[in-house]
Amino acid sequence: MRYHKLKAGVEPGTYVMESSVMTEQDILTMANQLAKRRLSKGRRLSNPLEVKAHLMTLFQHCEHEIFSILLLDNQHRIIGLHELFHGTINMAVVHPREVVKLTLKHNAAAVILIHNHPSGNPEPSSADISITKQLKKTLELVTVNVIDHIIVGAEECTSLAEKGLI
Template identity: 45%
Template structure:
């Protein structure tokens, strides 16, 4: 049977088996994960709607469970959990690859790493990436949640974590659920406070990265660190 005579739902599967996964379009790959469509919308249409709604595979990679739940056709737990599991596997694989490299050989890798971990969070999360003297990643720790200000992020706890990891440098990071990654005055003040606190133990703040779905900003590149 030729591809053109196959039922629509069978086309991506048969195409993959005949030509390999590289021959499939993004929507076809996603259709294989979704398996079926919904009334009035076939599986390929549903897959394309997802890609359009999240701005492609990269945007979908940063989607959280709540984001998926809002898409008509993914309200059922089976489809949503299957897709969420695959996205999490992809996130962890990419994070592992980024973690194994010297982050400052490619500064963009820092933004990608932070995006994978924080961009899809529905609430603000403050984290720190602790680095050794060669600027290799030792650990990333999520330290605070909620509205981030100088009073809600405690410098002594960041300092304690840096000492515990024997870090030589730190990259600060947090997300903006609003979708805007422009640093606020509070972000700038917090960065300066933490720089001063960490300088007392000879730990340098290399950057403060702010992320949102599909966006990332380096305060160091802005000259703010």
């Protein structure tokens, strides 16, 4: 896989590439690089739609479930995005102990839980709702706030917070 370096263009929000010939895979690779950059350390989360768009870019094409966590500080600035668990085509086993360890290691004040549904349907399952409640309870013990659990599908994301499930 080739990685292209993007340089900032003259106008804000524009980029210049080092190569003028691109394949579809090159474009997807660059989109992933840009999405990761937008979710990098120190950025403040202010627009939920933008966050969902970046998560869609990163996770919508995965062939197996990936459970990730976006660690945030007190001001909801990003500390880091971490992939914690990889699963099968329809499930990933989530260990609350490992979630707490990672959260404390990075001194996070809040988190956004994330996972994808390779089926493409972003609706939460009863298992998704159950693990969200379990993680929320567990993280509250160490004063870490679960802001949301976002499920990434093929065409859209579902926010458990927006559905009133957190």
